[in-house]
Amino acid sequence: MKVDKRRLRxxxxxxxxxLEHTVARATRFSDDLIVALNDxxxxxxxxxxxVVDECVQAGPLAGxxxxxxACRHEYAxxxxxxxxxxxxxxxxxxxxxxxxxxxxxxxxxxxxxGPRNALAVEPLIAIYRRSYLxxxxxxxxxxxxxxxxxxxxxDMHCLPPDVWRRYDPDGLSFVNVNRPADLDxxxxxxxxxx
Numbered sequence: 001m002k003v004d005k006r007r008l009r010x011x012x013x014x015x016x017x018x019l020e021h022t023v024a025r026a027t028r029f030s031d032d033l034i035v036a037l038n039d040x041x042x043x044x045x046x047x048x049x050x051v052v053d054e055c056v057q058a059g060p061l062a063g064x065x066x067x068x069x070a071c072r073h074e075y076a077x078x079x080x081x082x083x084x085x086x087x088x089x090x091x092x093x094x095x096x097x098x099x100x101x102x103x104x105x106x107x108x109x110x111x112x113x114g115p116r117n118a119l120a121v122e123p124l125i126a127i128y129r130r131s132y133l134x135x136x137x138x139x140x141x142x143x144x145x146x147x148x149x150x151x152x153x154x155d156m157h158c159l160p161p162d163v164w165r166r167y168d169p170d171g172l173s174f175v176n177v178n179r180p181a182d183l184d185x186x187x188x189x190x191x192x193x194x
Contacts, residue, residue, distance in 0.1 A: 005082050005177055006037075010186060018177065022081040023048050029091055032072045036063030054137075059145045060124065061136060068133040075099065080124035082177045084186055089167035094127050094159065102129045102154035106164045109171040121158055122174055123147040 006019040016024060019035070023046060026033050033048035040050040051070045053062035060080070068076060077095065079086065090106070097104055105119075105126035124147070135150035165171070177183055 008177065008183070010084055010183075010190065018084055019043070019081040020046065021084060022079055022086075025086055025088075026077070026079060028088065029077055029095060030073075034067045034070050034076075036066040055140050058140055059147075061140060061145050061147055061149070064128070064147070065133060065136045065140060068128060068130055068136070071130050074130055076128050076130065078124060078126050078128055080176065083125065083173060083175070084177065085172040085175050085190060086125070087168040087173045090125070090164055090173045093164065093167045094125070097127070097157070097159065100129070100155075101157045102132045102135070103127070103151055103156040104159065105151075105156070106159040106174075107161055109161060109174055119148050119151060119156075119158075121148065121151070123151070125173055 006017060008018045009015050010018065011021070015021075023033060023035065027047070034051055035043070035046060035048045036051050036053055037043065038053055038056070040052060043050060049070060051066040054065040054069065055062040064078060067078065077091065079091075094104060094106070103126060105121040105123050107120050108122045132150065132154055135153040138153065139145070139149040168174075172189060175182070175186055175189065177186055
């Protein structure tokens with residue numbers, strides 16, 4: 001995108017940024033909101049606890065580590081801020097899934113554009129046990145920054161499409177904003193003006 005996606009305002013010039021929108025959505029599901037980022041001074045008004053990535057230049061996996069390290073609960077719902085069409089019903093289904101497990105992630109829709117990971121899961125619409133942090137740190141220590149790398153080391157459960165489609169039939173939760181064309185698609189799907 002060549003811009004800071006977190007700052008995009010899909011809901012008009014006076015609407016929330018993508019990051020503010022995600023935080024507002026997340027307040028429906030938790031009393032312990034944590035945002036991992038590397039520029040906390042730029043987000044002082046955000047209604048969440050801000051933590052800095054555990055490692056520099058390690059991508060979202062370092063942010064996940066920082067978030068889990070700061071987490072007050074045994075399990076954390078993890079969301080990316082570039083998923084503006086997250087469906088509450090899907091998030092509720094993830095939260096209601098029987099425990100224990102170390103990680104729970106939905107399998108991505110087949111029709112999505114973009115790179116696929118080896119497990120075909122969406123690791124940033126997921127629930128992680130706080131103890132998952134040790135697997136993340138092991139991967140970071142060997143410089144494996146792939147978001148799905150630690151999943152091979154733990155008890156991971158997947159929410160298959162036939163299950164998650166009951167809560168999000170059109171897979172809107174998985175539509176992210178990575179390219180200008182994605183922005184146009186999200187605008188069309190949500191009826192907003194970018």
